[in-house]
Amino acid sequence: MAQFLYGKNVVKQLLEDDREVQKIFLAGNDAQIESLAKKRHVEIVRCDKKKLHGLTKSDNHQGVVAQIEDYKTYSIDELIQNVPEGENGLFVLLDELEDPHNLGAILRTADASGVHGVIFKKTNAVGLTPTVAKVSAGAIDTVKCASVTNLVRCIEDLKKKGYWIVGTDMNGSDYRSIDYNMPTVIVIGNEGKGISRLLKEKCDFIVSIPMVGKISSLNASVSAGILLYEVYNKRFPL
Numbered sequence: 740m741a742q743f744l745y746g747k748n749v750v751k752q753l754l755e756d757d758r759e760v761q762k763i764f765l766a767g768n769d770a771q772i773e774s775l776a777k778k779r780h781v782e783i784v785r786c787d788k789k790k791l792h793g794l795t796k797s798d799n800h801q802g803v804v805a806q807i808e809d810y811k812t813y814s815i816d817e818l819i820q821n822v823p824e825g826e827n828g829l830f831v832l833l834d835e836l837e838d839p840h841n842l843g844a845i846l847r848t849a850d851a852s853g854v855h856g857v858i859f860k861k862t863n864a865v866g867l868t869p870t871v872a873k874v875s876a877g878a879i880d881t882v883k884c885a886s887v888t889n890l891v892r893c894i895e896d897l898k899k900k901g902y903w904i905v906g907t908d909m910n911g912s913d914y915r916s917i918d919y920n921m922p923t924v925i926v927i928g929n930e931g932k933g934i935s936r937l938l939k940e941k942c943d944f945i946v947s948i949p950m951v952g953k954i955s956s957l958n959a960s961v962s963a964g965i966l967l968y969e970v971y972n973k974r975f976p977l
Contacts, residue, residue, distance in 0.1 A: 741761065741806050741807065741808065741809070742806070742807050742808070742809055742810065742868075742869055742872075743764075743794045743795050743804050743805070743806055743807075743869055744804070744805045744807060744869050744872050744873065745791070745794075745795045745797065745799070745800035745801065745803065745804045745805070745869065745873070746799065746800065746801050746803070746873055747769065747772065747801045747802075747803055748876070749805070749872065749873050749876075749877075750763065750772060750803045750804070750805045751771065751772060751775065752876070752877045753805050753807065753880075754772065754775035754776060754778075754779055754781065754805075755775065756877065756880055758807065758880050759807065759808065760776075760779065760781045760805050760806070760807055761781075761782075761806045761807060761808070762781065762782045762783075762784055762805070762806040763776045763781055763782070763783045763784065763803065763804070763805055763806075764784045764786050764790065764791055764794060764803070764804040764805075764806070765783055765784070765785060765786070765802065765803050765804075766785075766786055766787055766788045766790070766791055766802040766803070767802050769802070769803060772803055788800075788802065791803075791804050794806075795869065809867075810867035810872070810879060810884075812867070812884050812885055812886040813856070813883045813884065813885050814885060815858070815885055815887065815893060815896060815897065817883070817885070818830060818855060818856035818858070818883055818885050819900060821855050821856060821883055822855045822922075826855075827919075827920060827921055827922045827923065827974070828855050828856075828902065828922045828923070829853065829854050829855055829919075829922075829923050829924075829925075829967075829970060830854065830855060830856045830857070830858055830897070830902070830923070830924045830925070831845060831849055831854055831856075831857045831858070831924075831925050831926075831927060831963060831967070832857075832858040832859075832890065832893070832894070832904075832924050832925070832926045832927070833845070833857065833858065833859040833860075833864065833926075833927050834860075834890060834926060834927065834928045834929055834933075834934050834935055834938055835860055835863050835864045835929045835932075835935075836859065836864055836865055836927065836929060836930065836959060837864065837865055837929065837930060838865065838930055838959070839865045839868050839870040839871045839874065840870070840874050840960070841865075841930065841958065841959045841960040842859070842865050842871045842874075842875075842960075843870065843871040843872070843873065843874025843875040843876075843878075843879070844874055844875075844960035844963075844964075845857065845927070845959070845960050845963045845964075846871070846875040846878040846879055846882050846884075847874070847875050847876055847878045848960070848963060848964045848967055848968075849878065849882045849963075849967065850875075850877075850878035850881045850882050851878075852964075852967040852968055852970070852971050853971065854882060854967060855883070856882070856883045856884065856885060857882055857883075857884045857885075858884070858885045858886075858887060858890075858893060858924075859884065859885075859886060859887075860886070860887060860888070860890055861886045861887065861888055862888075866886065867879060867884060890935075890938055891937050891938060891941060894924070894926075894938065894941045894942075895941065897924055898941070898943075900922075901922050902922040902923065902924050903921050903922065903923055903924070903943045903944070904924045904926060904941060904942045904943050904944070905917065905919075905923060905924065905925050905926065905942065905943070905944045905945075905946055905966075906926040906928075906934050906938065906939055906942035906944070906945045906946070907925075907926065907927060907928060907933075907934065907945070907946060907947065907948075907962060907966070908928075908933060908934060908939065908945050908946075908947060909947050909955070909956070910945070910947065911944075911945035911946040911947035912944070912945065912946055912947065913946070913947065913949060914946040914947065914948055914965070914966055914969055915969060916946075917944055917946060917973075918973055919969065919970040919973040919974060920973060920974055923970060925963065925966050925967065925970070926938060926942060927959050927962060927963050928959070929959075930958075930959050946966070948962060948965055948966075
């Protein structure tokens with residue numbers, strides 16, 4: 740099944756990378772995108788903006804849309820095999836995250852901080868959509884993702900393979916108190932409900948981010964970013 744990604748920067752990045760692009764739909768002229776498409780031997784389809792709106796269900800296409808195959812997902816074993824020899828694996832597991840902007844931002848931070856894979860549920864959660872791709876700014880192509888049926892079983896499997904599970908909750912220990920120099924899975928909860936009780940019971944550590952202001956919680960992608968860079972700081976100190 741085809742996906743339609745849109746926006747000049749997103750399409751330009753697709754054409755500059757190794758991602759297979761089937762077609763480019765273009766309303767108007769864009770010399771740079773046309774040149775990249777010609778270089779990659781990608782067909783350009785001339786059309787009006789109404790056609791682009793129909794493909795993307797958005798008015799933010801900026802006059803250019805790329806047609807690609809669905810994004811590939813991987814098995815948990817393939818994610819583990821993706822960890823370079825001698826490194827401690829680092830995965831992010833998302834408990835029914837719903838907002839594509841959160842997933843896109845998490846993928847972007849995951850790429851920047853050296854995460855080896857992102858795991859999410861096949862149902863009741865956002866997947867790899869065009870909006871996620873746009874927000875991720877290309878990270879959807881660089882960070883391997885696994886889509887699983889049961890998160891609890893997934894965690895149990897990862898624990899058997901030597902991974903330590905770090906969940907997030909307002910009543911947890913300070914996130915800076917843990918040494919992350921071990922195979923680690925960071926669990927980020929749903930935007931409204933947080934981590935489910937069953938998943939929380941499977942965690943080896945529960946951590947929280949200290950907050951001294953009047954706001955009681957952080958955006959899921961912001962929390963993920965703080966935690967992932969704490970892992971980075973512990974693993975690669977100055």
